[in-house]
Amino acid sequence: MIIIDGSQGEGGGQILRSALSLSLCTGQPFQMTKIRAGRKKPGILRQHLTAIRAAEQVGSADVSGAEIGSSELTFRPGKVKAGEYHFAVGTAGSATLVFQTILPALMTASGDSTVICEGGTHNPFAPPYDFLEKSFLPILRKMGVQVDISLQRPGFYPAGGGKFTAVIHPIAKLQPLEFNERGNVTNKWAKALIADLSDDIAKRQLAMAAEKLNWPGECFAIERTAAGTGPGNVLLLGAEYEHVTEIVAGFGEKGVSSSKVVHTAVEQMHRYMASTAAVGEHLADQLLIPFALAGGGSFTTTAVTNHTRTNADVIKLFGVRAFVLTQVNVSEWKVQ
Numbered sequence: 001m002i003i004i005d006g007s008q009g010e011g012g013g014q015i016l017r018s019a020l021s022l023s024l025c026t027g028q029p030f031q032m033t034k035i036r037a038g039r040k041k042p043g044i045l046r047q048h049l050t051a052i053r054a055a056e057q058v059g060s061a062d063v064s065g066a067e068i069g070s071s072e073l074t075f076r077p078g079k080v081k082a083g084e085y086h087f088a089v090g091t092a093g094s095a096t097l098v099f100q101t102i103l104p105a106l107m108t109a110s111g112d113s114t115v116i117c118e119g120g121t122h123n124p125f126a127p128p129y130d131f132l133e134k135s136f137l138p139i140l141r142k143m144g145v146q147v148d149i150s151l152q153r154p155g156f157y158p159a160g161g162g163k164f165t166a167v168i169h170p171i172a173k174l175q176p177l178e179f180n181e182r183g184n185v186t187n188k189w190a191k192a193l194i195a196d197l198s199d200d201i202a203k204r205q206l207a208m209a210a211e212k213l214n215w216p217g218e219c220f221a222i223e224r225t226a227a228g229t230g231p232g233n234v235l236l237l238g239a240e241y242e243h244v245t246e247i248v249a250g251f252g253e254k255g256v257s258s259s260k261v262v263h264t265a266v267e268q269m270h271r272y273m274a275s276t277a278a279v280g281e282h283l284a285d286q287l288l289i290p291f292a293l294a295g296g297g298s299f300t301t302t303a304v305t306n307h308t309r310t311n312a313d314v315i316k317l318f319g320v321r322a323f324v325l326t327q328v329n330v331s332e333w334k335v336q
Contacts, residue, residue: 002030002317006071007037009310013048014285017101018311020055020075021289022318024105029076030318036071043069047093047119051101054087058102082111082170089119092160094126099166104289106168107145113168121155121162122193122234124251127282129154129164130236134245136286139179139279143294144171154225156195156232157253176296180334182278183242188213190220190237195230201258205235205250208262213237213269235261237269246272246280275302275331284308284335291335292321298336300328308335 002023006015019030036042044052044067052066052073060078087098095117106113121129127136129151137147146169155162190209192202202222210220225232233252238245250265252258272280277300279287284301285308291297292315301308304325312323326334 002028004030004032004314004317005034006032007034009313010306011038012036013045013097014307015310015314016048016073017051017097018289018314020051020101021104022315022320023075023077024055024059024080024102025108025293026318026320027077028318029074031072031074033072035073043071044073045093046091047089047097050087050089050093050119051098054085054098054102057085058105080105080109082106082109082113084114086116087118089160092120092123092155092157094123095119095121095155095162095164096129096132097126099132100127100286103147103168104293107140107147107170107174107290108172108293109168109170112170115166115168116163117166118161118163119155120157120160121151121164122232122249122251123155123157124253127286128234128236128247128249129162131247131249131282134238135247135283138245139177139283139287140290142179143177143290144175145169153229154193154195154232156230156234157251159230159232161229174290174294176294177291177299178297179243179278179299182244182276185239185241187240188215188219188238190215190235191223192221193223193225193232193234193236195225195232196227197231197233199224201233201252204258205262208259209235209237209266212262212266233261235265237265239269239273244278244283246283248272248280271331272302277302277332281305281308285311288312288315288323288335292323295321298334301333301335302331304333304335
């Protein structure tokens with residue numbers, strides 16, 4: 001039984017999600033204490049409970065402590081089962097993070113799987129759907145696994161209600177990837193996604209982003225969702241290169257100005273484009289478990305965040321791989 005202090009490092013829900021993923025993949029049980037102890041609302045919230053229940057179903061697991069507010073969890077995995085699954089958070093909690101919890105196990109399962117996830121698809125502190133589709137999953141395809149996703153409707157904070165479907169065609173073992181260069185830039189774009197709000201918000205955000213980025217006018221566009229899917233707003237910036245697409249986001253929220261939304265996204269994009277590293281800091285965090293399961297490979301990233309270090313520590317606890325994080329220069333790290 002692996003014992004994990006849930007308050008270590010980043011101290012949030014990622015420790016729990018990573019532990020669930022690795023437990024399913026390795027067959028090792030774990031006990032976690034002090035779950036999200038340092039957060040404003042400590043313990044298991046609905047989003048985390050949905051991830052636990054999803055892992056329980058996929059891995060035929062024996063679970064204790066899985067309830068709202070619980071600070072301790074014991075998880076004993078059984079056999080991972082490919083199949084058809086449907087998970088709903090029930091709030092605007094991130095459906096993408098629930099999906100990423102079970103994805104590693106289903107990528108090497110015995111057959112194809114179809115997963116429907118409902119909840120937040122575009123909300124703060126989680127990868128938006130577009131990031132999964134255009135940044136994360138294309139790297140997994142380079143490692144040999146085919147995952148196709150489609151968005152039925154977006155879900156914003158605080159209403160939620162988003163829905164997407166993923167079809168997973170597994171591979172026996174992920175192929176190691178040496179991913180140290182992004183290649184030449186092939187496209188840049190900015191998209192203001194707007195739902196049940198005035199177009200003036202999107203126009204204002206795009207005008208400010210255009211001034212700060214100095215990209216051609218044709219790079220900027222408004223995308224309106226179907227009525228009844230909001231209210232919600234997110235500014236997405238994409239930089240497409242030969243080998244990778246970097247996507248960053250600024251999320252509109254009540255009481256948050258458009259200038260702050262734009263500043264958040266633009267600053268992230270500026271940091272990435274000023275570096276020569278292959279992947280941005282958020283994609284680096286997402287790639288650790290797939291690269292660990294592949295048993296080899298390396299990549300360069302713009303920064304090593306507290307999330308990334310914590311994820312590496314949890315991976316080491318399960319004995320899958322001990323990553324070495326080396327700073328190359330002020331804007332590039334090597335992860336190997």
